[in-house]
Amino acid sequence: TTATPTPTPDAPVANHSTAETKPQVQDYTFDNPDTQATAVIVNAEEPYFHMPVGGEILEGFSTELIFNEAMDDWRTHNGIDIAADIGCSVSACADGVIEEVFTDAYGCGISIKHNNGFTTKYMCLGDTQSLKAGDEIKGGEVIGTIGEQKGENVTEPHLHLEMYDGDTILNPQQYLK
Numbered sequence: 001t002t003a004t005p006t007p008t009p010d011a012p013v014a015n016h017s018t019a020e021t022k023p024q025v026q027d028y029t030f031d032n033p034d035t036q037a038t039a040v041i042v043n044a045e046e047p048y049f050h051m052p053v054g055g056e057i058l059e060g061f062s063t064e065l066i067f068n069e070a071m072d073d074w075r076t077h078n079g080i081d082i083a084a085d086i087g088c089s090v091s092a093c094a095d096g097v098i099e100e101v102f103t104d105a106y107g108c109g110i111s112i113k114h115n116n117g118f119t120t121k122y123m124c125l126g127d128t129q130s131l132k133a134g135d136e137i138k139g140g141e142v143i144g145t146i147g148e149q150k151g152e153n154v155t156e157p158h159l160h161l162e163m164y165d166g167d168t169i170l171n172p173q174q175y176l177k
Helices: none
Strands: 057-059 062-068 073-077 079-083 089-091 096-104 107-113 118-125 142-145 158-165 168-170
Touching (some): 073 079
Antiparallel strands (some): 079 158, 096 107, 107 118
């Protein structure tokens, strides 16, 4: 009988496997559509708009001519009327800079310029919190209170809200969260 040799601690152990293989890592930027010039760029600067008051919408946006009894003429309704009690706080829909504090046929109003050319206009206000053009505003910050409405068909107390992208009038309901 032949004896099987016993390995000694100093003796090399036979390794029958081939050289250690590492998975090849391919350059992820090669032919990856997410890194190509045609990739969709998400703009984090587009503002997030939230409701400025919590009431129901009494009258929606309309590009059709509607007879305005208060003004005794035909006009479009360039915004939405949101129910709110007189004295109720109105908050900014998004971060921005006050462009203008004004008084017109609707009463007191504030215009706020937001990122990417968006503008919101808040009308039928009573108090405007002593704000002035150039003031920076954070979304959710109180900018005024509901006042007596003028120049509208809706007779209940409400906020008249308009929204623009540059000179284009937008339906605020399509942007409010």
